[in-house]
Amino acid sequence: MLRRNFLALGSTGIATGIAMAGHAKRRASATDSCGCAFFQASPGGLDAFAGVGSGLKITGIKIFGVSLTPTSDRPYVFVKLETNRGLVGWGEGTLEGKAGAVMACVNDFRDFLIGADPMQVEHIWQSMYVHSFYRAGPVIGSAISAIDQALWDIRGKELGMPVYKLLGGPFDSRGVRGYYHIDGSSREQLMQLRETALAQGVSCVKTGIPGYWEWIERRPKIDIAIKHMQMHREALGPEIDIAVDFHAKTSPSVASILVKEAEPLNLLFIEEPCPPENVQAMAKIARRSTTPIATGERLIASYGCRELVESGVIDILQTDINHVGGISGLWKVASMAAISGVSMAPHACEGPIGGLATLHVDAAIPNFIVQEICGQVKPNMADKIWEEWFGFPAMRMVSGRFPLSDQPGLGFELSEKSLAKFPFGGTKPMARVFHDDGSVAEW
Secondary structure, three states: OOOOOOOOEOOOOOEOOEEOOOOOOOOOOOEOOOOOEOOOOOOOOOHHHOOOOOOOOEEEEEEEEEOOOOOOOOOEEEEEEEEOOOOEEEEEOOOOOOHHHHHHHHHHOHHHHOOOOOOOHHHHHHHHHHOOOOOOOHHHHHHHHHHHHHHHHHHHHHHOOEHHHHOOOOOOOOOEEEEEEOOOOOHHHHHHHHHHHHHOOOOEEEEEOOOOOOOOOOHHHHHHHHHHHHHHHHHHOOOOEEEEEOOOOOOHHHHHHHHHHOHHHOOOEEEOOOOOOOHHHHHHHHHOOOOOEEEOOOOOHHHHHHHHHHHOOOOEEOOEOOOOOHHHHHHHHHHHHHHOOOEEOOEOOOOHHHHHHHHHHHOOOOOEOOEEEEEEOOOOHHHHHHHHHHOOOOOOOEOOEEOOOOOOEOOOOOOHHHHOOOOOOOOOOOOOOEOOOOOEOOO
16 A cells, blocks of 8 residues: 655644645455455545546645644644546635644545545545444544535535525524623623623623632632623523533533522523533433533534434534534534434534634525534734634624625635635644642543
8 A cells, every 4th residue: 555645744743745636546455364355445435426527636734733822722724626527626724733634644644535526425424434334433533524514515616506595495594693702701791792782783602610610619709600690691691592602511410409509590402511421420320401402513424413313302402513524414413403403503613714614504594503613702902813814803793793705615605815824823722620639631
């Protein structure tokens, strides 16, 4: 087998120059020690589709690591697919704390892509997922997500339609309802935020609970969290929906107390009251609460969500388009959830490409509630940079909704030159926090 070339990061910190054209097609010719055939066709399945292809071919892949600050723990991972007709597609696979691993994984998928017809999105998705043999976790899932988004971008451009129209949307011509994050430490600050939000037409916000939590916690600390939530409800008033993110910091026993105490606040939902992989713990909490329970940002592919949905222990799924498997992955999760009466409020706390791609799925699914963006009511540095990149205020709401573009594909153009201003600062770990006794804390 030919050795794979690893990513070469230039002085700008952007991995480019992965020239893929001209790969010779290789055929299955041997078996490994388990007796499994080595299928080395590059890419696989071309012969079967010879009579139905579009004539479009993927000719190149470029991978970009983009750090808005040198110390960012979530440098953006952008992927650009190039074709023989000049059409290009953009996607995002940003994975907090694991940027280098995702960039390498995208590079590993080059044999699945070069020479393939980008219109065959589902075939390519299945091949990347199934032929990886080991089922996708966050790294493989994020790499597939970036590639899938780029494929849909090309597909929409080739057909001259926005992706949301290809998916059957929009359900609401006004756009996609969203929410911002707020961090008010006092009643006065929250009341000011309320006035700004209402003036902008923002009808939903999200906050969290303070501190880090032991498995069994004392009542004084529980009272602080309850008063924190009560202050938000009192200061923001009934016109604004409030979601509260526990960020999986609490154990089932502590979360059960908090969700019960929070019932009079009429919250839109409580998010991640415990780690999402612990379905039985989630069920225990859900049985004690009338407040909707949401989770899912850390889950990969529809298979990773199946037990939560089938068990009926959650009300809202929050899978992330940059991890779950791209547009295809998010669409499959939403379809599975809709059958079981579970709603969707996708997570989007990375870069702007994934955020924009998410809006296309939101606009076309019947069980959508609200879209997250990790921005603030007042624009921040990232908002200004994104507007420079795209020529419009990406992921900023108008009258409480994200507008939908009529442009084909994902609805934007992006230059490599604009990204070069923010060189890749390398992979940085996410927050590492500890309790007073030195034990590892959820954050």
